[in-house]
Amino acid sequence: MLRDKARVTVNMNGPYTVYGNLPLNVKEIIRNSAGEASGWSVIRRYPNQRIYTLCRCGKSRSKPFCDGTHDKKGFDEAETASLKRYFEQAEIEEALGISLADVQSLCAASRFCHGAGGIWNLLEKSGDPKIRKIIVEEACNCASGRLVAIDKQSQKPIEPLLEKAISLVEDPIEGISGPIRLEGGVELVSHDGKQYETRNRITICRCGKSKNKPFCDSTHVHTRFKCKYKK
Ligand code: FES
Structure with missing residues (x-):
């Protein structure tokens, strides 16, 4: 059934919808003794859900999930990224x-x-x-x-071996939150049904400010995006 296929769709002026019972976790960048980014650690796992919506405007009060705030804030959702492989x-x-x-x-x-x-x-x-x-x-x-x-x-x-999952990137070295990471070959579909290349790892914007949507372009670093997770 299409609703059970592991994929993420971008909604026009709205959130990402995640289908296929994909695990959702928070993953942080860890550092070595020299203070350099050196690996990943899962710091939180959410209970499994068949379908869920993730905020992509950066304004939800129920982060990482969408609470409908995008409608009130006039979020500019335009997908400007290339569909090239x-x-x-x-x-x-x-x-x-x-x-x-x-x-x-x-x-x-x-x-x-x-x-x-x-x-x-x-x-x-x-x-x-x-x-x-x-x-x-x-x-x-x-x-x-x-x-x-x-x-x-x-x-x-x-390529690293990655299970199909969705990770929310945290960057404690910089004291900021990063993008949403699609791992293990999760499909990504644009708001008008076009398919981006399916890759082992991609990062999509959740601060709402990328100029290369739906992908992250590092703007969250300059805007100091910080996600407060709902308990
Ligand atoms: S999360 Fe929006 S630019 Fe990186």
Whole structure:
């Protein structure tokens, strides 16, 4: 039945509707001893619901769920993102043993790529297998899948293993909340029924301010978006 298919739809002037009994959790970015973003930790799990609506204007008082506030605040919901596939848009940086694909417009500012001197600097030393491992870790942690490492030998993208789920990103290092993360290949459908590429990880805006809707474009960092979760 279509209503049970795992997917997220964008509603015109309204929230996201999540179908398919998808688990919902809050996931925070954790840091290493150097204070750099280094991994993920689930800090809250919501009871399963077959269908639910998530706020995408940033104004609901029942966050993360929609409470209808968007109707009163004149929320600008326009979807401006490209429907092109990731690898049609990506710039590819070639290095020894590895390549790095990058679609900058998808950046959700999770900053894993800043670790160990920065992923672009690490590419220059990628002849060293230990450095290659760090590059792959950083790219796989990238919240939005802006960055994807590609194995040079197989020419295959290297992706983290993710179960189908919806995660609400928290960034305690910056003291802010981030986007909604669709994990494990959850479909995303526009308000007029067009399908965005289904990917292992994507991040969609929940602060209401992205210029690349429905995707997050890091604007939440500048606006200091903070989600107060309803108990
Ligand atoms: S949540 Fe990132 S720009 Fe809105």
